[in-house]
Amino acid sequence: MRLSQKKAVFQNEVLTRFDLYKSLFLTLPFQRVKHTGTILPFFTNHCEQGVEAHHSPEQIIDSFFGQYEQYVKEDDRLDLLFRIVQYIERQVVLFDAVEDSAFKKVGKSDESGGMESIFTLAQTNPQLKKQVVSRLKDLSVRLVLTAHPTQFYPGPVLSIINDLIDDLKKDDIPNIHLLLQQLGKTPFINKQKPTPVDEAISLAWYLENVFYSVASGIQAKIENELEVSPDDIDHLIELGFWPGGDRDGNPNVTWESTKRVATLLRTILFRCYYRDFRIVKRRITFRGVESYMEELQELFYENSFNPVEKPVDETERILHNLTEIIRVLRENHDGLFVEIVEDLRRKVQTFGCFFTTLDIRQDSSVLRETFNWLLENYPKETGISLKDIGDSEEEKEKHIAFTEADLQEQDDAAPLVQDTLKVIRLIKDIQQSGSERAVQRFIISNCQQASDILGLMQLFLWSGWTKKGLTMDFVPLFETVDDLKHAADVMRSLYSNKTYAAHLKKRGNKQTIMLGFSDSTKDGGYLMANWSIYKAKVELTAISREYDVDLVFFDGRGGPPARGGGKTQRFYSSMGKEIENNHIQLTIQGQTISSQYGSLDSAKYQIEQLLHAGVISDLRQREGDTLTAKQKNIIDQMAAESHAKFLELRHHKLFLKYLETLSPLKELASINISSRPVKRNSDKELRLEDLRAISFVTSWSQLKQNIPGFYGVGTALQWAEDNNLWSYVKNLYETSGMFNTVIDNCMMSMTKSNFDITAYMKDDKEFGEFWTMLKEEFDRTKEYLLKLTGMKELMENYPVEKASICEREKIILPLLIIQHYAIRLLEDKQKDDKKAETYRKLIGRTIYGVVNAGRNLA
Known part of the structure; x- marks a missing residue:
C-alpha cells in the first residue's frame, strides 16, 4: 500500500470515525456534560487562534471568558476549566480506542514486512528456511516492563479501552454508548500515591490480558509455519518486570514489596492457567486422561486461590501431565481438541511458575x-x-x-x-x-x-x-x-x-x-x-x-525517542557485524506499553517486528550497517559538536530555573503518578544530576519544546556542511540503518514540539533570550533535517504516524494552554493556600491528559 493510500485509510478509519463517535459524548446523561461539550470547540478554536497570534496563556483564557457573562467569578472559571480537562481526557481515551480498533486496516508505514514476509520466503526457499530456523534457535526477545510514570491510565480505564476497541471493531453503537457512560463515571486519577505493589498490579493487567496470549500465539505461528519443535524455541519470547524489584532511587521499594510482587505475579499466572484449564476440562472428557486432569485441577486451583507461604516450582509436574494428555489424545482419540492442550502447554513452557522475570536493581x-x-x-x-x-x-x-x-x-x-x-x-x-x-x-x-x-x-x-x-x-x-x-x-x-x-x-x-x-x-x-x-x-x-563470552545487550530505550525509543526495531535490524545481536532486550515503559502493547493486535505486531529485526540483522546485513573508519570519525566529530552545544545549554545559568518556572516540573513531585520520587536525594535542593531523566523529558514535553530529542543535532549537521562533509552525511543517512533511525526519531520528537505555544516568551525580560536560543536550534535542526532527507516536511515518510501525532496535538492544545495559564497564576496565589492548591490540582490534571494523549510523548 502506498503512503498516500495509507494516509487516506487512516483518515477514513480513524479521524472520520473519531469525529462521529465523539458526538456521542454530547448525548451522555450527565449533568453539564452537554454544556462542556458544546463550548469546547469554541474554546479549542480560541486557543488555536491565540497560539497562532503568539498570545500568552492569560491573554487567551481571559479573552475567552470575556465573551461570556456567566464566567466573571474566578471559581466559575476554574470549574469550567476542570470540566474541559475531564472532557478532553475522555476524548483521548476514545481516540486511543478508535485508533487501536483500526490497527489491522491502517497498518504501519514501516518498510519491514514483519514475520509474514519471512514465512513466505521460507516456504519457497528450503535453504533460507533452514537458516531462519537456526537463527530463531539462538535468538531471544525480552521485553522488560518498567514502572516509569509516563502513562497514567488506572486499571479500570485500561479495561474500558480494551472493551471499547472490541465494540468499535464491530461498530456496536449501543455498547459504545454504554462504555462512554462508564468512562464518564470512572475516575482517571489516584487519590493516593501508588505503592510499588500498586504499580505491579497495574502493569500485570498487560501481562494477563495481552502478553499471556500474544506470546503463545506468536510461538504457535512460528512452530506451524517453519515446522520447528516447541522445545527448540521455548525461550524465544521472554518477559521482564521492574515494579517491586527496581529500588534504585526509590526508598518505597523494600524486600517486603519485592516478595509481595513475586507472589502476586505467580498467583495471577496460575489464575490465567486455571481459566484456560477450565476450557480444556470442558472439551477433554475422554477416557485415559482422568488422573492427569485431576492432578492439574488441584495444581491450578490451589495455586490460584489457596497459595501457601513458600510454594515450590511446579512447572515440570504441569508439563508432564499436559504432555501425557496430548499423548493419550493422539494415540486414542484422533488428536481431538489436542490444539487447546498444546496451547496451554506452550504457555507453561513460556511462563513457568513465575510469569515474568523480576529484575532487582540498585545503585552502586x-x-x-x-x-x-x-x-x-x-x-x-x-x-x-x-x-x-x-x-x-x-x-x-x-x-x-x-x-x-x-x-x-x-x-x-x-x-x-x-x-x-x-x-x-x-x-x-x-x-x-x-x-x-x-x-x-x-x-x-x-x-x-x-x-x-x-x-x-x-x-x-x-x-x-x-x-x-x-x-x-x-x-x-x-x-x-x-x-x-x-x-x-x-x-x-x-x-x-x-x-x-x-x-x-x-x-x-x-x-x-x-x-x-x-x-x-x-x-x-x-x-x-x-x-x-x-x-x-x-x-x-x-x-x-x-x-x-556470549554477550547480551539490555537496552534502556523502550520509551519515546528522547529516551532512546521511537522506531526501536529499526535499531536492531541495522546492527552491523561489529555488534552482538543474538538477544534483543529492552525496557518498555509508560505510554509505550499502552500504545504499542496495549491491544492484542498492536502487541503482536510490535513483538513480531522485533523478531523480524533479529532475524534480518543476521541473515541480510546491509553493507552500510557496519560503519567504516571514515564514517565513524565523521559521526564522532558531529557528536562532539552536538555535545558541546548541549553542554552550553545545560550550563546556562537559566537552564534549571526556566524548566522549574515554566514547566510543571515542581508539580510532578506532588501528583499521584508514581511510587518513585521525581529526583534522587528528594530532601535536598534540585540539582540537574539528581533529576530523574523521566521528569526531565516529561517537563520539556509539557512545554512542547522537546529539547532532549533534538537539541544540538542542527548544530552538528551545520558543522558537517561547513567542513565539506555533507556528501558523507547524506551517504550515512542513505546507507546506515542506525544513523537513518537516529535522524527519523529526531524528526518524530520535533513533530511533537510546538514553539508557538510559548512564543510569547520571546520578549520576556528574564527568559526571552534563553527561549530564543532554544527556538533558533529548533529551526536550525529542522532546516538541516529537511535538507538531509530531501523532505518538504518532517516525517513526510511516515504520514500515518504524523497524522496521528497531529490529531493528538490538536486534542490536547487546550490542556496545554490551561496548564501554562495555571502555572503562571500559581505564583500569584501562593499566599492563598486554598486557591494555590486548586491551581496545583488543575496543573496535575492537565499533565495526566497531555501524557496520556502523547503516546511516545517526546
Missing part, C-alpha cells in the same frame, strides 16, 4: 555502603579491613576473595543496607517457588568499576549463597557518557578475574550488559547519547568475543 553507591558496613561489623568473618582496600580500585579487586559465610544483618544498619541484605536472601525463596527464571538478574546502576560487580557477588557469598549454587547474573548498567566511555575497561577487568570468569562459565558463558539511554541524553544530548551507546556496543562486543 548503596551496594558499596552495604559492603563497607559488613566489613565494619564483621571484620573477622570477612577477613577484609576497610583500611586495606581504601579507595583504590586495584586494592578493592585484590582483597575481594569471594569467601563464603552466612552473616546476619543487624537492626542498627541503615534501611537501604538492611534492604540489600534481606533481598539477597529473599531471592533464594523466589527462585524456589518459580525456578531461577523468576529472579535471576541483579542490575547495578551507576556502575563505574569492576569492583562494583565483584563486591555485589561477594555480598551474595556472605549472605548464605555458595559459589557452586550462585544462580544469579550480575548486570552492570552503564548510562552516562563518561560511564559508557569506560565500560569496555570495566568488562575487561571482570573477564580477567578468575573467580568471575568461573562464575560466568557456570552461567553458560553469557554476560548481560545494560546500556541506559535516558541519563546519557540528559548528560550529553540526543546525538551524543546515541553515538556513545553505539560505540560502547562495538567495544564491548569486541572484548566479549575476545574472551569467548
Whole structure:
C-alpha cells in the first residue's frame, strides 16, 4: 500500500470515525456534560487562534471568558476549566480506542514486512528456511516492563479501552454508548500515591490480558509455519518486570514489596492457567486422561486461590501431565481438541511458575555502603579491613576473595543496607517457588568499576549463597557518557578475574550488559547519547568475543525517542557485524506499553517486528550497517559538536530555573503518578544530576519544546556542511540503518514540539533570550533535517504516524494552554493556600491528559 493510500485509510478509519463517535459524548446523561461539550470547540478554536497570534496563556483564557457573562467569578472559571480537562481526557481515551480498533486496516508505514514476509520466503526457499530456523534457535526477545510514570491510565480505564476497541471493531453503537457512560463515571486519577505493589498490579493487567496470549500465539505461528519443535524455541519470547524489584532511587521499594510482587505475579499466572484449564476440562472428557486432569485441577486451583507461604516450582509436574494428555489424545482419540492442550502447554513452557522475570536493581553507591558496613561489623568473618582496600580500585579487586559465610544483618544498619541484605536472601525463596527464571538478574546502576560487580557477588557469598549454587547474573548498567566511555575497561577487568570468569562459565558463558539511554541524553544530548551507546556496543562486543563470552545487550530505550525509543526495531535490524545481536532486550515503559502493547493486535505486531529485526540483522546485513573508519570519525566529530552545544545549554545559568518556572516540573513531585520520587536525594535542593531523566523529558514535553530529542543535532549537521562533509552525511543517512533511525526519531520528537505555544516568551525580560536560543536550534535542526532527507516536511515518510501525532496535538492544545495559564497564576496565589492548591490540582490534571494523549510523548 502506498503512503498516500495509507494516509487516506487512516483518515477514513480513524479521524472520520473519531469525529462521529465523539458526538456521542454530547448525548451522555450527565449533568453539564452537554454544556462542556458544546463550548469546547469554541474554546479549542480560541486557543488555536491565540497560539497562532503568539498570545500568552492569560491573554487567551481571559479573552475567552470575556465573551461570556456567566464566567466573571474566578471559581466559575476554574470549574469550567476542570470540566474541559475531564472532557478532553475522555476524548483521548476514545481516540486511543478508535485508533487501536483500526490497527489491522491502517497498518504501519514501516518498510519491514514483519514475520509474514519471512514465512513466505521460507516456504519457497528450503535453504533460507533452514537458516531462519537456526537463527530463531539462538535468538531471544525480552521485553522488560518498567514502572516509569509516563502513562497514567488506572486499571479500570485500561479495561474500558480494551472493551471499547472490541465494540468499535464491530461498530456496536449501543455498547459504545454504554462504555462512554462508564468512562464518564470512572475516575482517571489516584487519590493516593501508588505503592510499588500498586504499580505491579497495574502493569500485570498487560501481562494477563495481552502478553499471556500474544506470546503463545506468536510461538504457535512460528512452530506451524517453519515446522520447528516447541522445545527448540521455548525461550524465544521472554518477559521482564521492574515494579517491586527496581529500588534504585526509590526508598518505597523494600524486600517486603519485592516478595509481595513475586507472589502476586505467580498467583495471577496460575489464575490465567486455571481459566484456560477450565476450557480444556470442558472439551477433554475422554477416557485415559482422568488422573492427569485431576492432578492439574488441584495444581491450578490451589495455586490460584489457596497459595501457601513458600510454594515450590511446579512447572515440570504441569508439563508432564499436559504432555501425557496430548499423548493419550493422539494415540486414542484422533488428536481431538489436542490444539487447546498444546496451547496451554506452550504457555507453561513460556511462563513457568513465575510469569515474568523480576529484575532487582540498585545503585552502586548503596551496594558499596552495604559492603563497607559488613566489613565494619564483621571484620573477622570477612577477613577484609576497610583500611586495606581504601579507595583504590586495584586494592578493592585484590582483597575481594569471594569467601563464603552466612552473616546476619543487624537492626542498627541503615534501611537501604538492611534492604540489600534481606533481598539477597529473599531471592533464594523466589527462585524456589518459580525456578531461577523468576529472579535471576541483579542490575547495578551507576556502575563505574569492576569492583562494583565483584563486591555485589561477594555480598551474595556472605549472605548464605555458595559459589557452586550462585544462580544469579550480575548486570552492570552503564548510562552516562563518561560511564559508557569506560565500560569496555570495566568488562575487561571482570573477564580477567578468575573467580568471575568461573562464575560466568557456570552461567553458560553469557554476560548481560545494560546500556541506559535516558541519563546519557540528559548528560550529553540526543546525538551524543546515541553515538556513545553505539560505540560502547562495538567495544564491548569486541572484548566479549575476545574472551569467548556470549554477550547480551539490555537496552534502556523502550520509551519515546528522547529516551532512546521511537522506531526501536529499526535499531536492531541495522546492527552491523561489529555488534552482538543474538538477544534483543529492552525496557518498555509508560505510554509505550499502552500504545504499542496495549491491544492484542498492536502487541503482536510490535513483538513480531522485533523478531523480524533479529532475524534480518543476521541473515541480510546491509553493507552500510557496519560503519567504516571514515564514517565513524565523521559521526564522532558531529557528536562532539552536538555535545558541546548541549553542554552550553545545560550550563546556562537559566537552564534549571526556566524548566522549574515554566514547566510543571515542581508539580510532578506532588501528583499521584508514581511510587518513585521525581529526583534522587528528594530532601535536598534540585540539582540537574539528581533529576530523574523521566521528569526531565516529561517537563520539556509539557512545554512542547522537546529539547532532549533534538537539541544540538542542527548544530552538528551545520558543522558537517561547513567542513565539506555533507556528501558523507547524506551517504550515512542513505546507507546506515542506525544513523537513518537516529535522524527519523529526531524528526518524530520535533513533530511533537510546538514553539508557538510559548512564543510569547520571546520578549520576556528574564527568559526571552534563553527561549530564543532554544527556538533558533529548533529551526536550525529542522532546516538541516529537511535538507538531509530531501523532505518538504518532517516525517513526510511516515504520514500515518504524523497524522496521528497531529490529531493528538490538536486534542490536547487546550490542556496545554490551561496548564501554562495555571502555572503562571500559581505564583500569584501562593499566599492563598486554598486557591494555590486548586491551581496545583488543575496543573496535575492537565499533565495526566497531555501524557496520556502523547503516546511516545517526546
